[in-house]
Amino acid sequence: MNKILFAFACGVLFAIGLVVAQMTNPAKVVGFLDVTGAWDPSLAFVMGGALTVFGFAYWSSQRKAAKPVLDDHFDAPPSRGITWELIAGSLLFGFGWGLSGFCPGPALVSAGFGDVRVWIFVVAMAGGVVAFNLTGSKAR
Amino acid sequence: MTIANFTPWSALAGGAILGAAAALTWWGLGRIAGISNIFGRLLRFEWGHMGWRLAFVAGLVVVGIVAKLAFGERIAFELNAGAWQMVLAGLLVGYGTQLGNGCTSGHGVCGMGRLSPRSIVATLCFMATGAVAVFALRQGGLL
Numbered sequence: 001m002n003k004i005l006f007a008f009a010c011g012v013l014f015a016i017g018l019v020v021a022q023m024t025n026p027a028k029v030v031g032f033l034d035v036t037g038a039w040d041p042s043l044a045f046v047m048g049g050a051l052t053v054f055g056f057a058y059w060s061s062q063r064k065a066a067k068p069v070l071d072d073h074f075d076a077p078p079s080r081g082i083t084w085e086l087i088a089g090s091l092l093f094g095f096g097w098g099l100s101g102f103c104p105g106p107a108l109v110s111a112g113f114g115d116v117r118v119w120i121f122v123v124a125m126a127g128g129v130v131a132f133n134l135t136g137s138k139a140r
Numbered sequence: 141m142t143i144a145n146f147t148p149w150s151a152l153a154g155g156a157i158l159g160a161a162a163a164l165t166w167w168g169l170g171r172i173a174g175i176s177n178i179f180g181r182l183l184r185f186e187w188g189h190m191g192w193r194l195a196f197v198a199g200l201v202v203v204g205i206v207a208k209l210a211f212g213e214r215i216a217f218e219l220n221a222g223a224w225q226m227v228l229a230g231l232l233v234g235y236g237t238q239l240g241n242g243c244t245s246g247h248g249v250c251g252m253g254r255l256s257p258r259s260i261v262a263t264l265c266f267m268a269t270g271a272v273a274v275f276a277l278r279q280g281g282l283l
Contacts, residue, residue, distance in 0.1 A: 006168050007192035011199020014161035014173060019207050019215070021154020022147060027218035030283070031145055033267070033274040038144035042151040047248055049155025050162065055253035057163030068170030075170050077241070082261050089240020090247070094266030096232025098273025100221055103244040104237060105175035108197060112204020113217055120223050121230040128234020129180045
């Protein structure tokens, strides 16, 4: 139960960060990717702020804690090297990101704003996940 | 190239807040706060992990709803894409993040913060095609 409440709080804080940074505004994200037009560098600052805080926390925890507070081990992603799946998947994701101005986190937050097109995006995103689960998961 | 709508302070502050959320997720749960991973594995119905993943996603959506109720039109939101564009984009984001094992949060923030070479490559890839997509929209008069 503690774990579930804690995860909820993490989701809330993460979303507050996205709203404050205006990453829940797709036009803002498109502005960052619009390098040949009217460029808005804000997203680089969002990443910079997030990277600094997370990086500091991660590297200090690596030295001190043996396990997280609410679980029995740290679940770091295994390193599989740089594979074609990594590159192809990221290229596809990026194209969808640019087409819409949405990556998964901001889409789930702004789904709460009420615009039907965001719900359409989230349903399609779930469809993409399911399509992968049905076809591509063997490639992992 | 011109610079427009640049908001460095709110970007830094928001980034630091979501970085703190990712740090708490790591310290508390021992998990990477990668949204595509949390969302994707929710749809793989990994029993035993459904609770915290659902709770995390619920936290995201609840903030959207509360922010809209509390601040209304003051929450900036501008979307210049039609329904079919959103369908295509959603499919690409859903499939691509699963194949590539991460998105802006998992690779862009957490992976880069961990100095993972995989995440650095992934981030360069999705930023590149993101820029290509926006360039294509601009050329096509859709922006």
